[in-house]
Amino acid sequence: GRGKGPKDLNFTTFKEKEQGKRKNTLLLLVVVKCFSFFLVLFPFSLNVVKFKSFGPFPLPWKSPIMGYETESIYKSLRSTLDELGYHQALSFDSLYLVKALVADLIQTTQSLKHYKELSQKTLSKCNELEVGLQPYKEDNARLVQECNRLHKKLIAQKDNHEDAQKELKFKLRQSESEKESLEFNTGELTARLADVEKECLKKNQRIHELQNVILKRHPHRNLTSSKSTWGGKGDSAVTFESKLKASTSLDSTVHLLKQADSNTKALRGEVKELQQRLDNKEYVIDNLQTKLNTRNTEITRLTSLLEGGRPVAAVIQDHTGDTVTHPTCIQSQMFCTCNDKPAAAQAQGCRFTCLEQRNSQLEKKLKECLRRQHDAMQHALRLSDKNKMLEVRLKSVEQSKDSEKASKDMTELQNKISSLTKLIEDLRKENQNQQNQGRYTSTKTKTSFTTSKSERESVQLREKVEDYKILEKDLMSEIDRLERENTLQKTYITELEYKLLQCLNSKEDLERAVKVKDALRRDAKEQGGGGGTVTSTTCDTEHRFEGLIKERDHYQKEYAFIVDKLTAIPLRTHTVSRELPLNNLSNLILERDEYQRQSESLQHVSDNRSDTVHCELKRRLSDQGQEISHLKHKYRLLEQEYADMSSLKTKYKFLEEEYRREKAGFTSSRQEPFTRDEETDMSARRRGGSPNIGTGVDLDTYLNLQEERDRLYASNVKLQEEKAELLSRLKRVQIDACSMNEDRIRSLESERCHLISKQTELNSRLGELEEENRGLKRKLYVHENELSEERNSLNSIRRVQEQTDQALLSFRKTHDNLESQIRELKDQNCRLDAEKDSLVTQVESLREDNARMRSCMMSLDGQKDSILMTLDSKIDLISRLERDMCSKDSKIEQLEDRIAKFKTTVDETLNLNKRTERELKLANSEVERLKVELNN
Template identity: 25%
Template sequence: MCTSDSIFKNLRQKLDVMGYNQTLPLAAVPIVGAVFEDLFFCVKAFINIIVLKEKSSWELGAEPYKCDNSRLLTECNQLHLQLIRQKEDSEEQINELHKKIRDLETDKSHLHKQCQQLQNQLGSIQSKTNIGVVKSGSRVEKGKKPFITAVRSGDMFSSTVNLLQDHNIDLRCTKCNAGFYRRHDDATQTKSIEKDADKWENAKLELMENIKFYRNKIEAREREISRLNELLSGGRAPNILARECCYKNIGSLNEDIDLLQREKLESLARIRECQHQMHEAMRRALNLEKFNRELQKRLDELKDAALSVETQANNEITQKEMEIEQLKQQLQRLLNKIKVQNEKCKENQKDEKLQKSNHSKEVQVSVQMEKHRFNEKLNELTQKESELRTENDRLVKKLTKLKNKLQASHKDLQLRHTQHLDEDKIRLKSERDFFQKEYLRVLNKLGSESEIDFLQSQIKSKDEELRVLRSEMCLKQSQALVPCVKGNTDFDNLPTSLPSSARSGASTGNSDCVQAVILRAERERDCARNDLERVRCERDTLREKMLSMTKMHDEQIQKVQCRNEELNRKLHQAERENHDLISAHKPSEIQIVLLKEEMDTYKQQNNKLREENSKLQSTYNSLKLLHEQTERSLSDSQNKLTLSESQLESAKARLNAVDSNRESSQQEAIQLRTEVAALKQTYVALEREKDKILTQLDLKTEKAYQLEYELKASKEKRNHLEKQVHDFEQQLSKLTTQTHERDSELNENSTESKSLREQIAALKISREQAIMENARLMNNLAESQAEITTLKKLLKDSEGEIMRLKQQLRQYVQEIKKAEDLLMHKEKEREEMLEHYRSLSHDAVMLEGSNQSLENEAAECRRQLNELESENHVLKKELCSRNSLITELEDKLTSQQVQNTCLKQKLEESLDEQRLLETDLTARKELCRKLDVEKDKLNAELNELNDVRKNLEAENEKLRLEIERTEKNKRISSETLEELLSKTRHDLEEQIKMDSKLSQELVRLKQTNEELLIELDVERQKRQQHETLMHEYRIQNQELRHTLTDDRFHQARSREQSPRFHTKTL
C-alpha cells in the first residue's frame, strides 16, 4: 500500500502544480500517470525542436561571417606572398649588383697591377739604356789611342779592336735576351693561371651567394607555413573549419602538395650541384696554388742558371779584354819599332816613289768599288725601313678594328645576359605562384584529418556505453524476479494478472531490441579496437624510428658542420693567397697605351735617324779608307739578324708548348663534363625513386580514406556522403578544367620547344661566325705582337749601330784632319816613306803573326762556347727529368682527387638516404595526425552513443514504472497495456522499415561514391600521364641545352685549334 500511496501523492502534487485541481479516483491513476508522462515527453521534444531551430537560424546567420573571414584570410595570405616576392626580387637585384661590383674590383686590381709592372719595366729599360750609354762612352775612350804618323797602320789596329769589343757586346746581349724571353714566357703563364684563379674565385662567390639566396627563400617559405599553421591552431578546430569552409578544393591541394615536394627536391638538387661546384672550385684553386709554386721553383732555378751563365760570360769577357789590352801594348811596342825603322828608310824613299804611286792608284780603285757596294747596301736598308713602317701602320689599324669588334661583342654579351635574367625571373615567379596555390590546397586538405579524432572519441564513448548496458542488463534480470513475488503477495484481492502470451511478447520484444543494439555496438567496438591497436603499433614503430633517425641526423649534422668549418677555413686561406697573387699582376690595356707611346717615340727617333743618315751620307763620300770597317759592321748586323731569327724560332717552340698545355686543360674540362653527366643520371634515378614513393603515399592515403568512410555512423554518413558527392562533383569539374589547362600548357610547351630549337640553330650559326672572327682577331693580334717585338729589337740594334758609327765618324774626322796635315808634308817625307815602306813589309809580317794569334784566341772562344752549350744541354735534361717527376706527382694528385670525389659521392648518397627517410617520417607523421583525427571522430561517435545510452536508461526507467503499474493494476490496465504494446510494435516495425530504407540509401550512396572514386582515379592517372609528359619535355629541354653548350665548346675548341695550324704554316 505504501507504494500505491506514494504514486498517488506524486501524481496529485504534479497535477496541483500544473493547475488541475479535479478529484482523482484510484482507478484512473495509471491512465492519468501514462497521460502525464506522455505530456512530459512531448514538452521535452518540443523544447528540443525549438532549440534546434534556433541553432539552425544562428548557423545561417553566421555563414556570411564565415565566408567573409575566409575571404579576409585569403587576402591576408596573398599580401604575405606579395611581400615575400618583393623581398626575393630585391635579394636577386642585390646579388646581381654584388656580382657586378666584384667584377669591377677584379678589373681594377688587374689594371693597377699591370700599371705597376709597366712602370717597373720602364724603370728597368731606362736604367739599362743609361748603363749602355756609360759603357759605350768608356769603350770609346778606351778605343782612343795616340795617333801614329802612319795612317794605314793605325786604322787597321783600331778596326780590329773595335770588332773585338763589338763581338763581346754581342755575346752579352744574346745571353741577356735569352733570359728575358724565358722570364717573359713564365710571366705570361703565371698571368693566365692567375686570371683563371680569379675566374674560379668569382664563380665560387657567385655560388655561395646563390646558396644563401635559396636558403633564405626556403626559410621564408617555412616561416609562411608555420604562420599558416599557427592561424589554424589559434582559431577554431580544423574539423569545424573543414565542415564550414566554402572554398574546399581537395584535388588541387593534392596536386599542389606533389608539386611542392618536387620543387623542394629540385631545390635540394640545385643546392647539391652548387656545393659540388664549390668543391670543384676549391680543388682547382688548390691545383692552381700547387702549379704556381712549381712555376716559382722553376723560375728560381732558371734565374740561378741564368745568373751563373752571365757570371761565366762576364768572366770570359773580362779575360778577353785583358788579352786585348796586352795586344794593344804589343802593338804600341811595334809602332815604336816602326818609327825607328822609318828613320832608316828615308834613304831608300826616292827609289820607291814610283812603286808607291802605282800602289796608291790600285788602292783608290778598290776603295771606289767598296764605296759603290756600301751605297747599295744602304739603299736596301732604307727600303726595309720603309716596308717596316708600312707594316707598322697596318698593324695599328688592325688593332683599332679589333678593339671596336671586342666592344661590340661585349655589348652583345651583356644584352644576352640581361635577357636570360629576365627569363629566369619570369620562371621563378610562376613557380612561386604555383607553390602558393599548392600550399593553400594543403591547408584546405588538413580539415579532413580532424574527422579521425572525432571517430576515435566516438569509439571510446561506445565502449563505455556497452559496459554500462551490460551492467544494467544484469540489474534488470535481478530486478525482474523481485517485483513478481511482491505482486503475488500484495495483489491477491485484485483481479487476475495478464495472460502469459502478452507478458512473454513484451519481454521478448524488449530483449531482442536491446541485444541487437548491444551486438551492433560490440562489433563496432571490436573493429575500432583492432584499428586502434594497429595504429598504436604503427605509432610506436614510427616513434622508435623517429628517435633513431633524429640521433643519426644530429650526428651527421655535427660532422657536416665540422667539415664545413674546415672547408671555410681553407677557402679563406685560398682567397687570401689568391688576393696576394692578384696584387702581383697588371692589366694589358695600359701596356698597350704605353707601347703606343713608345712607338711614337721610336717614330720620332727614326725621323731623327733619317736626318742623321742624310748627313752621314754626305760625309761618306769623303771617307774612302773606312769601307772595310763598314763591311765588318754589316757582317755583325747580319750575325745579329741570325741571332734574332733563332730567338724567333725558340719563341715559336714555346708557343707550341703553350698550345699543348691548352689541349691538356681542354681534356680535363671534357672529363669534368663526363662527371657532370654521371651526376645528372643519378639525379634522374633519384627523381624516379621519389615518384615511386609518392605513389606509395597515395595508396596509403586512399586506404586511410577508406577506413574513415567505414567508421562513420548511419545518419552522419548519409549527410557527409551527400556533401562529399557534391564536393567530388566540384572536384571533377575542376579536374576537367585543369586537364584542359594542362593540355593547353603542353601545346604551349611544344611550340616553345620548337621555337627554342629554331633559336638554337640560329645561335649556332652566329656562334660559328663569332668564333671565326675571334680566331681571325687572335691571329692578327699574335702577328702584330710578333712584329712589334721584332721592330723593337731592330730599333735597339739600329740605335746601337748608330752610336757606334757616330763614334767612328768622330775618329775618322780627327784622322782626316791629321791626314791633311800629313799631305802638306808629303813632299818633304817621300824619302822617309820609302824607308817606311820597307819597314811596313816587316810590319805586315808581324801583323800576320798577330792575326794568327787572334784567330787562335777566337777558336778558343768558340770552344768555350761549345762547352757552355753542352752545359745548357745538361741543364735541359735535368729540367726534363724534373718535369717528369712533376707529371708523376700530378698523376698521384689526380688519383687522390678521384678518391675524394668517390667519398663525396658516398656522402651525398648517405645524405640522400637521410632525406628519403625524413620524407618517410613526414609521411608517417601525417598518417599519425590523420589517425589522431579519426580517434577524435570516434570519440565524438562515442559521445553520441552515450546520449543514446542515456535515452535508453530513461526508457528503462519508464519500463520499470510501467512494470510496477502493471503489477499493481493488472486487471484495470490490461487493455491499456495491450494498446501500448501494439503501438510500440508498430513503431518498431516502422523503425525497422526506415532502417532498411536508410541502409538501401547508404548502399546506393556507397555505389555512387565508388563510381566517383573510380572517376577520380582515372583523372589522377591522366594527371600523372600529363606530369610525366611535362617531365619528359623538361628533360628534353635540359638535354638540348647541354647539347648546345657541348656544341659551343667543341666548335670553340676547333676554332682555337684551326688558327694554331695556320700560324705554324705561316
C-alpha cells in the first residue's frame, strides 16, 4: 500500500469542509424553525392585545371542566413560562398548544446552542486547515515529480548493480576457465618433461651401447688386410652419421607430433572461447529480460497512479448518503430536491456538471490512450511475425548463395532509405510549417475553444512527427540488420569454399599415400630376389610401414573429427590452419585473422560508409588465404617427400642392421676355421709333414668361404654407395625445401609490411570517420535542443490552455458566432488528415521493426502527462471548491445577520406582547371593578 501523500491530505481537508457546510445548513434549518414558531405566536399575541384591559387575566382554577391533570399541567406550564420570562395570561383553550410550543422552543434553543458551538469549532478548524493547505497544494506536483524521478533512479541503480554482478560473475568464470586451462597445461608440461627425461635416459644408454660396440670392434681391425677392412673407421663413421641423421628424423617427427598437439590445444582454446561468448550472450539476454520486466512493472505503477483520485459522484454520495440522479444538481443536491434550491445552488450545480463533463472527457482520453497502447502491442506482434518471415527469407538467401543479388538488394535498400530520409525531412519541414500556422491561428482567434482546437491539431502533428521519427529509427535498424546478414552470408560462403579446399587436399594426400605405398611394395618386390635374409628384412619394413600408415590414418581421422566439430559451430568466419608446422606461417595466419577482425570493427564503426575499402581488404585477405592454402599444399608435398625419404631411411636402417647381423655371424664362423687351420699347420710342421696331407676337404671349404666373403664385400660396397647417393639426395631436397620456405617467408613478410601500411591508412580513415561521427553527434545535440524548445513551447501552450479553460464560461455567448469558424477548422483538419493518411500509406511499408521501446516510452510519457493533467484538474477543482466555501461562508454570515434582525424583531414583538398583557390586566381589573360596582 501507498503512504498518505499530499493528495490524500487535500481530500481529508475537503471532507472536513463539507462536514462544516452540513452543520451550517442544519443551523439554518433550526433558525428557520424558530422563525416559523415566532410567526405562529405573533398572531396569537395580536389577538390578545385587542382586549386593551389593564387588569390580570382571570385564572381558571375553579372551572368545573378542569380536572386534576389539567391543573397540574397548567401549574407546570405557568412556572416554565415564568422562568422563561413570559408573564402573559394563559387560557385553557390554548393550554396543550402552548405546552407543545414551549417544548419545541426549549428543544430548538438547546439544539441552537449546541450547533453554534459546533459551527464555531468547525470554522476554527477550517481556518487552520486552510492555512496549512496552501503549501500542500504547492508541493503536490513537485513531490509527485520527485517521487517518479527517485523511482527512476532506483531502477537505474538496480540495473547497474545487476550489470556489475553479472560482469563479475562472467569474469569469475573466465578466471576459473583460465585456471583450468593453466592446470591442464601444467599437467601436460610435467608429463612431457617426464617423457623427455625418459627419452634422454634411453638415448644415453644407446650412446653407451654404441660406444661399447665400437670398442669391441676396434681390436679386430689388424687381423685382416687393408683391402678387407669392412669394419674400419670409415664404415663406423658412416654408420654413426646415419644413426645421427635417423635420430634427427625422429626428432622432426616428434616435433611434428608436438605441433599437432599444440594445434589441438589451440582448437580446444577456440572451443572454450566460443563457449564463453555463448555464455556472455545468454547473460546479456537475461539482463535485457530483467530490464524489460522492470520496465513493465514501472508502466503498471504509472497506470495505477491514474486511479489515485476519487470521482465526484463518490464525494457526493459521502455527503448525501444517496445517489444523485439529477444531471444539473450533482454537487448542489444536499438535503432537498432541485426544485426547492435557490439560484446560487443551481449555478453551483451547473459548475459541477461542467466539471463532470471535463472528467468524462479525460476518461475518454485515457481510454483512447489505452486503446492506442493495445494497438501498439498488436503492431509489435505483427512486426515480430514479419521479422520471422524475413529470417526465413534470409535463410533461403543463404542457401542460394546469391551474394551478388544480396549486394544489389543492399544498394536498392540504401537508395530507398536515402529517399525515405528525404521524405522524412520534407515531412518535418511541412510539420514545422503547420505548427507555425497553428500558432498563428491560435494567436489570431484569442478564444478558448479555437485555442484548444489548434492545440489538439498541434498535438496530433507532434504525434505524427514522433511516429515518423520512430519509422526512421526502424529503417536504420533494418538497414543494420540486413548488412549484418549480408556479412554472415559472405562468411558462410567463405567457410564453404574453405571446406571444399580441405576436402580436395585430403583427397590428394590419400592419393599420394597410396602411391607411396605402391612404390614401396614395388621396391620390396625388386629387392626380394637378393637372398632370404633381404626378403625377411623387407617384410619387417613393410609391416612397420603399414603400422605407421595406420597411425597416420588414425591421426588424420582425429583431425577430421576435430575439424567437423569446429565447423559445426555457427557464424565462424575463418578457421585457423591446423597442419602448418612452421611458426612463421602460423604467425602470418594469426595476423590475417587480426586484420580481418580490424576490418569487421571498422565496418561497424564507419556505419556502411567505407564499403570499397572493406571490399579491397576482404579481397586481399581472400587472396592471402588462397596463397596460404597454396603454401600448405606445397608444404604437404614436401612433407610427403620427406616421409618417403624417412621411410627409405628406415628401410635402409633395417637392411643395414640385418647386414650387420649376417656379417657378425660370418666373422665368427670365419675365425674358427682359420684358427683350426693354423693349429693343424703348426702341428704338421712340428712333425715334419706338409700341411695339405689328409686335409683336402678343409682347403675347399676355406676357398668357398673366401669367395663368399668377397661376394659379400662387393654387395656391402654397393649398399654403401646407394646409401651415400640417398643421403646426398636427401640433403639436396632439404636444402631446396628450406630455400623455398625462406623465399616464401620473405615474400609473406613483405606482404605483411604492405598490410601494416594499409592498416595505418585504415586507421587514418577510421579517425576521419570518428570525426564525422562527432559532427553527427553535434547535429544530434542541435536537434535535441530544438526538440526541448518545442517542448517548452508545448508547455506554454498548455498554460494558455489552462487560462482559456478558466475564461471559457465568459465566452459562451460568442459560441454561435464561432461555430462557423469551427466548421472551417474542421474542414482544414479533415484535409490535413487526408494528406497525412496519404503520407502514412506511403511510409507504412517501411514501418516494421522498431516501435517497441519507443512506443513504451511514449505511452509512459502520455500517462505521465495525463497524470499531471488530472492533478492539475484536481487542484483546480479544490481551488473552486474553496471559492464555493468562501461564498457559502459569506452567505452564512448574511443569514446570521438576518437571524440577528429577526431576534430584534422578536424582542420588539415580545415587548409589544408584554405591553398588551399589561393593558389586558388593567382592563380585567377595571372589568372586575365594574362588576363589583354593578353588583353593589
